[in-house]
Amino acid sequence: MEELNIQASTHAYSIVIGEGIRNQITDYFTNSYSSIWVITDENVAKLYLGDVLETLSDFHAHHTILPAGEQTKSIDYYNQLMTEAIAYGLDRHSLLIALGGGVIGDLAGFVAATYMRGIDYIQMPTTILAHDSSVGGKVAINHPLGKNLIGSFYAPQGVFYDMETLITLNDREIRSGYAELVKEALISDEAIYRSILTTNLQNLPPSITQEHICSGIQIKAQVVEQDEKENGMRQYLNLGHTLGHALEAHLGYGSIAHGEAVAIGLLFALHVSESVFDTTLPFLQLKQWLETNHYPLHSLTGDQQTILAKMKNDKKNKQHRIQMVLLEQVGKPIIKQMTDEDMLSYLSSFKRKLVNK
Amino acid sequence: MEELNIQASTHAYSIVIGEGIRNQITDYFTNSYSSIWVITDENVAKLYLGDVLETLSDFHAHHTILPAGEQTKSIDYYNQLMTEAIAYGLDRHSLLIALGGGVIGDLAGFVAATYMRGIDYIQMPTTILAHDSSVGGKVAINHPLGKNLIGSFYAPQGVFYDMETLITLNDREIRSGYAELVKEALISDEAIYRSILTTNLQNLPPSITQEHICSGIQIKAQVVEQDEKENGMRQYLNLGHTLGHALEAHLGYGSIAHGEAVAIGLLFALHVSESVFDTTLPFLQLKQWLETNHYPLHSLTGDQQTILAKMKNDKKNKQHRIQMVLLEQVGKPIIKQMTDEDMLSYLSSFKRKLVNK
The missing domain is CATH 1.20.1090.10 (Dehydroquinate synthase-like - alpha domain)
Incomplete structure (x- = not known):
């Protein structure tokens, strides 16, 4: 395991890089949470969602599986996620987990930044590309006229990078x-x-x-x-x-x-x-x-x-x-x-x- | 004129309360801006938009007039405003002015908070009620299932309260x-x-x-x-x-x-x-x-x-x-x-x- 610490303007957080982290994700929680919401895409869900949900078995956990691809980073999916958050009864003491690549991280991060004016979230990148987007607190969705034009700066509570999830990349x-x-x-x-x-x-x-x-x-x-x-x-x-x-x-x-x-x-x-x-x-x-x-x-x-x-x-x-x-x-x-x-x-x-x- | 100063976590800003402020709003700008975008509603536009635009005559100024009322604080109008911002070519060095009551302040504030991950905005409240929402940096839109469920904390660059605009309240x-x-x-x-x-x-x-x-x-x-x-x-x-x-x-x-x-x-x-x-x-x-x-x-x-x-x-x-x-x-x-x-x-x-x- 390698661990880095980042000092964001609002709080400090850790980036942990190693093998098998998805099976021990709860070890890294820094707060107690009323419920947990995992957002992922259909490709990642097939491979790793089961492992993550199993690790969360002691929690009140929900999950949402979105289509894979850049088109998902839209205001329509953003709005759909907000509706689900309310339907699940998520409150300000809930944790959102972004399990996936940059699209999931950016979209789920923007949901976390703006649901009830901000709830905790963690990034679990599953691609090499997402090493970049998961660090630094930039979250966003696309507008048909330009990429990432709607978004915020909103730092995660942590970035947990399971190297084992990279072996399935094409x-x-x-x-x-x-x-x-x-x-x-x-x-x-x-x-x-x-x-x-x-x-x-x-x-x-x-x-x-x-x-x-x-x-x-x-x-x-x-x-x-x-x-x-x-x-x-x-x-x-x-x-x-x-x-x-x-x-x-x-x-x-x-x-x-x-x-x-x-x-x-x-x-x-x-x-x-x-x-x-x-x-x-x-x-x-x-x-x-x-x-x-x-x-x-x-x-x-x-x-x-x-x-x-x-x-x-x-x-x-x-x-x-x-x-x-x-x-x-x-x-x-x-x-x-x-x-x-x-x-x-x-x-x-x-x-x-x-x-x- | 009365002036109060607020220390937000990101920056300090002034609240100025007095008569005729809408005619001298540029005196209070704390940065130079590439362009200015006034967002208001149809009721306020009839009464005070002309005065404000006249004061901005030396600037590259755009304006948008929205329907009055709580229904405007929706994700549809939010999305429409984002499209206009892009169409106007607003960049990160633009200023947004929220001229109106709480609905305009909350909606325009949330647009400012999330357009290109945040641009400067000022609040020009025109109702008594908006004394509350214009101070403190809470910005939001409504979801059909609940009020203000989508939003951020995003402090304005200033709150400029023209008491003369209150005489038209019913x-x-x-x-x-x-x-x-x-x-x-x-x-x-x-x-x-x-x-x-x-x-x-x-x-x-x-x-x-x-x-x-x-x-x-x-x-x-x-x-x-x-x-x-x-x-x-x-x-x-x-x-x-x-x-x-x-x-x-x-x-x-x-x-x-x-x-x-x-x-x-x-x-x-x-x-x-x-x-x-x-x-x-x-x-x-x-x-x-x-x-x-x-x-x-x-x-x-x-x-x-x-x-x-x-x-x-x-x-x-x-x-x-x-x-x-x-x-x-x-x-x-x-x-x-x-x-x-x-x-x-x-x-x-x-x-x-x-x-x-």
């Missing part, structure tokens, strides 16, 4: 999760970046994954402790997301995995950075690694104007100008305000570079 | 607002309580209203500074609301004014308190004052079981037991957990006492 989910690990390494730690880039995702020893996840969470935890509300350095975590979010919105949520879109966005950020700072960054090395590991680099379709319009819906923008995270070098992120003209030109040159062998 | 709105002033006096200050009970609401000098509002806000401010998240003494502000909320839900939101329902709830709280503490409280005096001022005491209809069921949806309850604020004496509130049997019996004896002359 290749796409592994790719998607690793993109955020690459991002964390790129903004802060060249050694981890090198370690990841020597890893073949098709043949991944669990111990290595745990090591990479622990590093990623450590980086994320340091950032959000210093800037919980994203007024400064937390924005660095947006590396790769300007294009990533735009691409997801353009292709339709769920038709490309979040991390796959971010991976293309990371490569784009390296491309722009090389030009802005007139420097050489490991663009080709990253492109090669992404290709080896079957990231869908061909997914960057749509004309530049369409992609630009989607980028401008990003909530990090200021006065309709795109704020983009760039790298002066690996481990040294910086935020630059970009003109529309520059963005169009970079998109165009990036597309050309993608098809070059 | 009798029902004055009654509704005064019920919360009576409540604040009952939980903390016998002198103010006596002062209010000697006031005839049909003939109300503006200077007296301002005095009562300032006292009410002072009481509320003291309470929420000490217990922002309602873990302790903030619950005292719930005096009269256990039955009040149940009655509103039973009769249908909007068919009885919030404060009218609370007034009946206050009288009920005195009735139960007299019995629980075997003491004499000013029940008859309050009943007489409510009758003189045309509070609809006859509205307590429905059988006891129906009312009890509605009371049990209250988010202050613990493990399905009703938590009721009672008074040991005027100025000395206390929370008691009530059994269902006792509540049914008190409701029954209260109804009998209401019809006695």
